[in-house]
Amino acid sequence: MSMIEIEGLNVWFGHGHDRVDAVRGASFSVARGESFGLVGESGSGKSTILRAITGLAPDWSGRVTIDGQALSGGKRDRAFFRKVQMVFQDPYASLHPRHSVDQVLSETLHLHGIPDIDARVRRLLDDVGLGGRFRFRYPHQLSGGQRQRVAIARALAGEPEILLLDEPTSALDVSVQAEILNLLTDLRAEHGLTYLMVSHDLPVIGHMCDRLAVMKNGEIVEVMDVDALRAMRAEHEYTRDLLSASVAPGAHPV
Amino acid sequence: MSLLDVENLWVKFPTRQGVVEAVRGISFSLGRERLGIVGESGSGKSMTGRAILRLIRPPGIVEADQIALEGQNLLDLTEKDMRAVRGERISMVMQDPKFSLNPVMRVGDQIMEAYLLHNKVGKVEARKRSLEMLQAVSIRDPERVMRAYPHEMSGGMGQRIMIAMMLIPNPQILIADEPTSALDVSVQRQVLNIMDDLVKQRGMGLIFISHDLNLVSEFCDRVLIMYAGRIVEVCDADKLHQATHPYTRGLLNSLPRLDQPRAKLEVLSRDPTWSEAPSVGGRA
Numbered sequence: 001m002s003m004i005e006i007e008g009l010n011v012w013f014g015h016g017h018d019r020v021d022a023v024r025g026a027s028f029s030v031a032r033g034e035s036f037g038l039v040g041e042s043g044s045g046k047s048t049i050l051r052a053i054t055g056l057a058p059d060w061s062g063r064v065t066i067d068g069q070a071l072s073g074g075k076r077d078r079a080f081f082r083k084v085q086m087v088f089q090d091p092y093a094s095l096h097p098r099h100s101v102d103q104v105l106s107e108t109l110h111l112h113g114i115p116d117i118d119a120r121v122r123r124l125l126d127d128v129g130l131g132g133r134f135r136f137r138y139p140h141q142l143s144g145g146q147r148q149r150v151a152i153a154r155a156l157a158g159e160p161e162i163l164l165l166d167e168p169t170s171a172l173d174v175s176v177q178a179e180i181l182n183l184l185t186d187l188r189a190e191h192g193l194t195y196l197m198v199s200h201d202l203p204v205i206g207h208m209c210d211r212l213a214v215m216k217n218g219e220i221v222e223v224m225d226v227d228a229l230r231a232m233r234a235e236h237e238y239t240r241d242l243l244s245a246s247v248a249p250g251a252h253p254v
Numbered sequence: 255m256s257l258l259d260v261e262n263l264w265v266k267f268p269t270r271q272g273v274v275e276a277v278r279g280i281s282f283s284l285g286r287e288r289l290g291i292v293g294e295s296g297s298g299k300s301m302t303g304r305a306i307l308r309l310i311r312p313p314g315i316v317e318a319d320q321i322a323l324e325g326q327n328l329l330d331l332t333e334k335d336m337r338a339v340r341g342e343r344i345s346m347v348m349q350d351p352k353f354s355l356n357p358v359m360r361v362g363d364q365i366m367e368a369y370l371l372h373n374k375v376g377k378v379e380a381r382k383r384s385l386e387m388l389q390a391v392s393i394r395d396p397e398r399v400m401r402a403y404p405h406e407m408s409g410g411m412g413q414r415i416m417i418a419m420m421l422i423p424n425p426q427i428l429i430a431d432e433p434t435s436a437l438d439v440s441v442q443r444q445v446l447n448i449m450d451d452l453v454k455q456r457g458m459g460l461i462f463i464s465h466d467l468n469l470v471s472e473f474c475d476r477v478l479i480m481y482a483g484r485i486v487e488v489c490d491a492d493k494l495h496q497a498t499h500p501y502t503r504g505l506l507n508s509l510p511r512l513d514q515p516r517a518k519l520e521v522l523s524r525d526p527t528w529s530e531a532p533s534v535g536g537r538a
Contacts, residue, residue: 178509230512
């Protein structure tokens with residue numbers, strides 16, 4: 001059975017004359033344990049889909065089912081957030097500047113009602129490869145990659161089954177990006193997670209995902225698997241454009 | 255003779271924990287070519303660009319044996335003379351148009367200001383030149399853009415406006431500091447092509463600062479690779495993929511690739527000797 005099932009999803013912002021239809025009639029499904037990618041340029045509505053799932057964009061219609069449970073409106077209950085967590089794009093903006101790593105993680109664990117917080121914080125930090133010496137640091141004492149690890153640890157705190165990843169590495173250097181992507185690969189294997197990952201970087205999606213959907217102007221123009229992407233067998237013209245823009249002619253090895 | 259010659263450039267910032275050396279004694283020259291500078295954040299590449307224009311304010315310290323623009327040492331100039339160099343002879347495109355355009359001034363007025371500052375002409379003439387320049391950077395409806403405020407523009411448009419503004423005084427050298435990293439891949443190409451055309455047509459020297467190795471190898475003639483404030487390797491851009499320094503190799507290998515799937519990406523392991531090794535000369 002599929003973990004995430006989306007059918008005819010429309011998301012809009014504003015009312016009347018100001019109404020902007022950010023996503024129009026999007027449908028796809030993600031199987032349990034699968035890693036699914038959403039690609040497209042900025043403004044194509046890929047992040048909006050994630051926001052609609054988590055209830056951050058309350059104006060939507062269509063059918064969204066998470067693990068067999070249909071969602072409605074903009075309210076999500078506690079059980080939902082135990083199952084689904086999101087990692088945001090910019091680790092510089094998504095951590096509270098005056099909360100230490102320990103506070104960030106303990107508060108999250110407390111909200112999820114998880115006992116034995118002290119031991120769990122240590123486990124979480126080990127899980128994301130940070131270790132105990134980072135526990136009482138503040139975000140400004142961490143590098144971008146370390147901050148993103150903290151954000152991932154926070155998302156993992158409630159032991160979710162689904163991670164929604166909104167451009168998790170676009171604010172990071174290539175060398176740090178490799179570390180974070182490897183960490184995400186390991187975590188998925190360890191915890192059997194399902195990923196829904198948004199990125200504008202096709203090689204990153206190609207590396208991380210099994211299947212992907214290409215979006216343009218709020219619509220999904222093509223759903224394909226990664227083998228087709230690698231073989232450059234894109235059906236839609238827009239996907240071909242994206243592909244040719246992403247593969248540099250000089251990038252081929254000697 | 256080369257347009258710009260930088261010898262033994264240091265940029266230092268005194269802090270409570272001691273002096274931070276952002277750039278540590280690098281030398282390079284720039285002819286009428288496209289020179290790429292790549293490295294991670296914190297490697298000193300942006301500081302190099304800013305130091306050339308003397309944009310580093312105290313308490314930051316810039317030291318160099320010389321930063322010579324056609325034989326004239328920029329470090330000897332007064333602040334007043336330096337203002338005549340900025341924009342007119344060397345100009346700089348910054349990373350994010352959102353933060354480099356004045357949000358309460360119409361786009362047209364900003365571009366005209368750049369032209370009027372460096373040329374003794376009337377407003378009508380400045381307006382005409384601005385419109386031409388906007389057309390040159392492929393903006394379809396320049397009249398409307400002239401009247402608009404920066405927030406009405408998309409990122410790609412904003413970056414093109416920045417380029418138009420920087421090129422209107424017709425400088426000899428353009429320093430582009432990550433000009434496309436805030437843009438989508440498809441828009442990125444357009445902006446690069448525009449810059450490429452203008453650089454070729456006008457015979458300018460370009461310093462292209464970026465963290466994107468593929469982009470640089472495709473777009474530039476020569477590449478300097480910086481690590482911890484020093485140049486660790488210099489190579490021809492089209493031979494970047496045959497680079498030999500372990501740092502460059504590490505950066506190249508850490509990129510995911512569509513044509514070579516791997517279960518795990520290679521992670522850069524840093525060798526402390528890299529930052530100790532003396533800088534490689536970047537003269538052509």
